[in-house]
Amino acid sequence: MSEATVRLLLFLGIFAAMALFELALPRRALIFSRARRWTTNLAIVATDTAVLRIVFPMAAVGIALWAGERGIGLFPALGMPLWLAGVLGFVLLDFAVWAEHWASHKIPLLWRIHRMHHADRDIDVTTALRFHPLEIVLSMVWKAAVVVAFGIPVMAVLVFEVVLNGAAMFNHANVRLPLTLDRWLRLLVVTPDMHRVHHSVIRRETDSNYGFNLAIWDRLFGTYVAQPAKGHEGMTIGLDEYQHEGPTGYVWSLGVPFMRMHPQSGMRGEDAGDPQRPASDAAE
Numbered sequence: 001m002s003e004a005t006v007r008l009l010l011f012l013g014i015f016a017a018m019a020l021f022e023l024a025l026p027r028r029a030l031i032f033s034r035a036r037r038w039t040t041n042l043a044i045v046a047t048d049t050a051v052l053r054i055v056f057p058m059a060a061v062g063i064a065l066w067a068g069e070r071g072i073g074l075f076p077a078l079g080m081p082l083w084l085a086g087v088l089g090f091v092l093l094d095f096a097v098w099a100e101h102w103a104s105h106k107i108p109l110l111w112r113i114h115r116m117h118h119a120d121r122d123i124d125v126t127t128a129l130r131f132h133p134l135e136i137v138l139s140m141v142w143k144a145a146v147v148v149a150f151g152i153p154v155m156a157v158l159v160f161e162v163v164l165n166g167a168a169m170f171n172h173a174n175v176r177l178p179l180t181l182d183r184w185l186r187l188l189v190v191t192p193d194m195h196r197v198h199h200s201v202i203r204r205e206t207d208s209n210y211g212f213n214l215a216i217w218d219r220l221f222g223t224y225v226a227q228p229a230k231g232h233e234g235m236t237i238g239l240d241e242y243q244h245e246g247p248t249g250y251v252w253s254l255g256v257p258f259m260r261m262h263p264q265s266g267m268r269g270e271d272a273g274d275p276q277r278p279a280s281d282a283a284e
Contacts, residue, residue, distance in 0.1 A: 007162060014166045018125040018173040027176045027192065027232055030122045032248050040250045041126035047254070051133040056140045063144040064157040073151015082153055089152030091214070093160045096146045098217040100139060101210040108261075113138070116256040118206065119247040121238040123199045128172035132257060167213040171195040190215050197228045201236045201243075205229070 067073055075085040104114035116132045147157055171190040186194045190211045198209040208225035211217050218224035228235040246252040
């Protein structure tokens, strides 16, 4: 089977598994119906796929193949064994995605695009697919640059892309894991309860837990928050300025980067003057 077929089958399998898991053991009651949100979120991922195939037909795996055939990158230059280059490449790509996500919250222009993902007022498996086409293209450019710079092997890139996609669907899923299992899992990977904190309307929680796969980066860089202040059932998901029906619409969602930003929206890294920040936190 081709690489595209393998990735599609794995995507469909993981998506179906998470969707069934959500039905069996939901963590939160949803505000909007699945039919309403899923129609929009799945239409967005279809748009993303079409745009990416037009703008970036080679994708990350194709770029890795191109670079590998020419011996481009740091790892080939060092004569690094393929297995070691693969392991290091996987970890480097995961850090690169974490860093990109962090930057998307700190740089106003990138936040303008990324906020479409955060505007979703519910969080479930389809939220993992809800990224603006502009963000998808920028993300691919960034990953391609990392792949070429280090000469990351093709197989490592393919495995990373599959794992990242599956991990994102897992940690965005509206599922209830046993607390003991969650506690142990999040030592290595990002769990649904860990990532859900990141989708809180409270800014200090939104600006935390940036990881999509490995859980080490947020602890390493001091951006880890264990639990939401109001609990997983009591927390508000989304963005404070978009607590309405707009995010459930396809056209509205694609238009978010072009809308006027909330006065505080371009300052995601600042706590001073944050109307969402509890008074008790201001003195910290």
